[in-house]
Amino acid sequence: MIRFDRVFKRYPNGREALAELSFELETGEMAFLTGHSGAGKSTVLRLIALLERPTRGQVFVNGRNTSAVRGGAIPAFRRQVGVVFQDHRLLDDRPVYDNVALPLAVGGVPRREMDKRVRAALDQVGLLGRERSFPLELSAGEQQRVGIARAVITKPPVLIADEPTGNLDPDLALEVMNLFQRFNAVGVTVLVATHDVHLLERFRVRRLHIEHGRLATVPHAAA
Amino acid sequence: MPLPDAVATHLERHGQALFGSLGRLARQPFATFLTVVVIGIALALPAALWLTVANLRVVTEGLDDTVQLSVYLELPTTAAQAKQAALAIEAKKGVADAVLVSPDEGLAEFRKLSGIDAALEALPENPLPWLVKVRPSPPHDTAAAIDELAAQLRKVERVELVEADTAWVRRIHAIEDTLQQLVLLVAAVLAAGVLAVVGNTIRLEINGRRAEIEVTKLVGGSNAFVRRPFLYSGFWQGLGGGLLAVALIAAGLAALGPFVERLAAAYGAGFALRSLSLQEWPLVVGGGALLGLAGAWLAATYHLRRIEPRA
Ligand SMILES: Nc1ncnc2c1ncn2[C@@H]1O[C@H](COP(=O)(O)OP(=O)(O)OP(=O)(O)O)[C@@H](O)[C@H]1O
Ligand SMILES: [Mg+2]
Numbered sequence: 001m002i003r004f005d006r007v008f009k010r011y012p013n014g015r016e017a018l019a020e021l022s023f024e025l026e027t028g029e030m031a032f033l034t035g036h037s038g039a040g041k042s043t044v045l046r047l048i049a050l051l052e053r054p055t056r057g058q059v060f061v062n063g064r065n066t067s068a069v070r071g072g073a074i075p076a077f078r079r080q081v082g083v084v085f086q087d088h089r090l091l092d093d094r095p096v097y098d099n100v101a102l103p104l105a106v107g108g109v110p111r112r113e114m115d116k117r118v119r120a121a122l123d124q125v126g127l128l129g130r131e132r133s134f135p136l137e138l139s140a141g142e143q144q145r146v147g148i149a150r151a152v153i154t155k156p157p158v159l160i161a162d163e164p165t166g167n168l169d170p171d172l173a174l175e176v177m178n179l180f181q182r183f184n185a186v187g188v189t190v191l192v193a194t195h196d197v198h199l200l201e202r203f204r205v206r207r208l209h210i211e212h213g214r215l216a217t218v219p220h221a222a223a
Numbered sequence: 224m225p226l227p228d229a230v231a232t233h234l235e236r237h238g239q240a241l242f243g244s245l246g247r248l249a250r251q252p253f254a255t256f257l258t259v260v261v262i263g264i265a266l267a268l269p270a271a272l273w274l275t276v277a278n279l280r281v282v283t284e285g286l287d288d289t290v291q292l293s294v295y296l297e298l299p300t301t302a303a304q305a306k307q308a309a310l311a312i313e314a315k316k317g318v319a320d321a322v323l324v325s326p327d328e329g330l331a332e333f334r335k336l337s338g339i340d341a342a343l344e345a346l347p348e349n350p351l352p353w354l355v356k357v358r359p360s361p362p363h364d365t366a367a368a369i370d371e372l373a374a375q376l377r378k379v380e381r382v383e384l385v386e387a388d389t390a391w392v393r394r395i396h397a398i399e400d401t402l403q404q405l406v407l408l409v410a411a412v413l414a415a416g417v418l419a420v421v422g423n424t425i426r427l428e429i430n431g432r433r434a435e436i437e438v439t440k441l442v443g444g445s446n447a448f449v450r451r452p453f454l455y456s457g458f459w460q461g462l463g464g465g466l467l468a469v470a471l472i473a474a475g476l477a478a479l480g481p482f483v484e485r486l487a488a489a490y491g492a493g494f495a496l497r498s499l500s501l502q503e504w505p506l507v508v509g510g511g512a513l514l515g516l517a518g519a520w521l522a523a524t525y526h527l528r529r530i531e532p533r534a
Pocket of ligand 2: 043145162
């Protein structure tokens with residue numbers, strides 16, 4: 001569940017990224033977040049992952065008001081939100097196993113259970129058996145799938161992705177989006193920021209369209 | 224008995240971080256080596272000073288035994304009166320024994336020591352008074368207690384002058400006390416230095432692993448989790464420095480040993496250099512490890528707080 005309640009966000013440099021943004025994503029819903037470059041898509045996702053704080057207004061995630069999540073409570077909160085990046089942010093000097101297991105390691109999951117869950121997560125993204133590979137030995141699509149495995153390994157109720165297909169060719173992009181839809185099918189709330197017109201046509205899911213920091217109706221040209 | 228799961232997991236995590244950090248240090252042998260050497264020297268220096276003072280004390284402790292009082296009797300005093308005075312002195316509390324030295328014996332001894340026979344022959348008569356050599360008994364034989372004893376002896380009949388040459392012994396002890404304070408001061412300053420050195424190494428390590436720290440925080444790693452490997456890193460460096468310090472001191476003692484032996488032989492003293500005791504060397508090693516840990520904690524807490532994940 002994700003809810004924005006009249007969220008206003010001004011960055012320290014004075015830049016106003018969001019203005020009175022309100023929307024709600026039900027538990028188990030999936031949506032695309034669209035809008036021109038600089039519209040505020042990444043800002044929305046950062047507010048959900050607690051990488052930024054709203055200047056005004058409130059953000060609710062998994063039923064919790066994020067303004068109440070502070071200090072020592074932040075790590076546990078973040079484990080409930082899976083995040084996928086365009087540049088996947090993998091640790092190149094660690095094998096796939098370590099990368100995927102990181103969210104479990106920080107949560108103190110025992111080794112045996114970790115093994116099991118890493119294998120399950122890699123299986124879900126079609127990379128079973130690549131545990132010992134290093135990220136740079138993988139293709140772009142494979143790297144992105146490792147990033148997704150890492151995002152979902154804690155079984156977070158909410159999954160957000162910032163242009164996860166931006167660096168992928170259309171086939172790989174499709175593959176990655178299919179993955180997101182599979183997670184959504186088992187009840188995960190999914191929000192994906194994207195520019196990709198092909199995907200928007202292909203996947204008939206709800207669109208949250210932002211223009212200059214506000215929710216807007218989807219322009220006809222892109223719909 | 225099997226450990227409860229939570230404890231086992233906890234230990235496992237610490238174990239991984241502990242040896243993981245050792246592995247990372249081994250991958251940067253040169254930087255690690257430099258840090259360890261600096262810590263080792265910083266620890267060895269005060270420890271060596273400490274040993275110097277301790278050894279000095281062993282040597283000068285014997286000085287207290289050689290402290291005696293010279294009690295000169297009035298002139299003129301007959302042999303019978305002198306004997307009586309010696310008995311009175313011996314009866315005083317704190318006197319181990321009192322040896323009476325006649326003016327003739329005194330003169331003979333002086334002759335033997337000085338070798339200026341001719342000048343002494345020229346004297347019309349023996350100018351020396353009767354002398355009672357007093358050896359104090361413990362616990363009245365410390366430099367401080369001797370003054371008190373001297374005051375008592377001055378009250379004995381026919382006593383003209385009591386000489387307790389304790390000033391120089393006291394001076395030596397005062398110097399030793401000062402040195403010991405100095406050791407503490409040097410140790411404190413160098414401990415701060417160790418904190419700074421470790422802190423700086425940790426800062427560099429943190430900068431080098433920025434991406435990893437950001438991602439770890441992003442997936443829900445707490446500050447404590449992110450900090451842990453750096454704490455272990457500081458611990459290892461401090462431990463290495465402590466061990467090196469002990470090794471340096473052992474090497475230094477081995478190098479100095481023969482010279483000290485010759486020196487002791489020249490003074491006719493059976494004296495061997497004391498090394499770090501079984502209580503002291505774990506203190507140096509443990510102190511190093513603790514300082515490493517503390518330096519890492521300070522640096523990691525300060526620097527990690529400023530690394531927040533971006534997206
Ligand atoms: N860290 C920041 N500091 C200051 N201003 C920022 C920061 N991040 C974003 N902005 C500004 O906030 C506005 C919204 O940025 P945001 O990154 O959310 O846009 P976006 O919709 O993700 O764009 P794009 O499609 O290009 O990624 C922009 O005007 C941007 O310049
Ligand atoms: Mg963006």
